[in-house]
Amino acid sequence: MKDYDYYFFDLDGTLIDSSEGIIHSIQYAIEKMEIPVSQDLDYYLFIGPPIIESFQSFLSLDEKRAREAISLYRECFKDKGIVENKIYDGMVECLSKLKESGKKLAIATSKPEIFAKQIVEFLQLEEYFDGVFGATLDDGVRSEKADVIGYAMENLGVNHEANILMIGDRKHDILGAKENNLDSAGVLWGFGSATELETCQPDYILSSPLALLSLEE
Known part of the structure; x- marks a missing residue:
């Protein structure tokens, strides 16, 4: 891997x-x-x-x-x-183990950044992430997932050579990763279907949050 x-x-x-x-x-x-x-x-x-x-x-x-x-x-x-949000089972354990192993974690979401940061704070997830990046309230700016991913990379000072994996449940996550020359993992516990993800050909398809840790083995 x-x-x-x-x-x-x-x-x-x-x-x-x-x-x-x-x-x-x-x-x-x-x-x-x-x-x-x-x-x-x-x-x-x-x-x-x-x-x-x-x-x-x-x-x-x-x-x-x-x-x-x-x-x-x-x-x-x-x-x-x-x-009105719930953390998926196994996700906190996954984030904790990745962080303990020295990985850098970030959120790249099409949700307005101001809302994403409020949700992360409310759910007490701030300690796991090196940055929370999202769209603006002006839907013409960073409205596409590829733009959000690029914005996250720019703010973290990295490029596609930094060995980045984008993880998401919809085709927009996979296609946005490809536009930025990143590897991607589609997840089956979210709102996208297996067919939607497979059509986009991510590098991995994961069935549970803890399955992400197997990529480190």
Whole structure:
């Protein structure tokens, strides 16, 4: 196995189950805007991609309406969604062992950085990470996962030769890693399917957080 020096983690669906807060906030925006939705709408599809992309794709909103929905979504999320998150079983042990072995850990998420940092602080995960990097509240800046990963690399002072592994549950994580010439690991405990991940051809597919430690053996 390759010896990685840096581990970049996605947040939603990789480190934490954030579905409760995200879905509540989406439903809040839909209700406020009186957007008609089908009863079988799969809200889990919203989790992972840039939020403007999800609102446009799954609710058929134009850009102006999507941005209005995002404002309402964040109005709810900043008060409630920040605390409606659960760390996946085995993740703290995984982070602890990686840190003890001298690895550098960072978060690279499409979630606005200000929210990501608040969540990490609320869940008391700050001690494990050398940086938390995310999108801006302006969806035109660092809205793509590749941009967030590049931003994390720039701030940590590293390039693709630094042996970095990007870990995430959606295709955006894998494709973003490839755009930055990084190895990637797709995880099956999040919101993406095995088919979605396999189509993107990550270097690894992991079934549990502790399986990540086997890459160090």
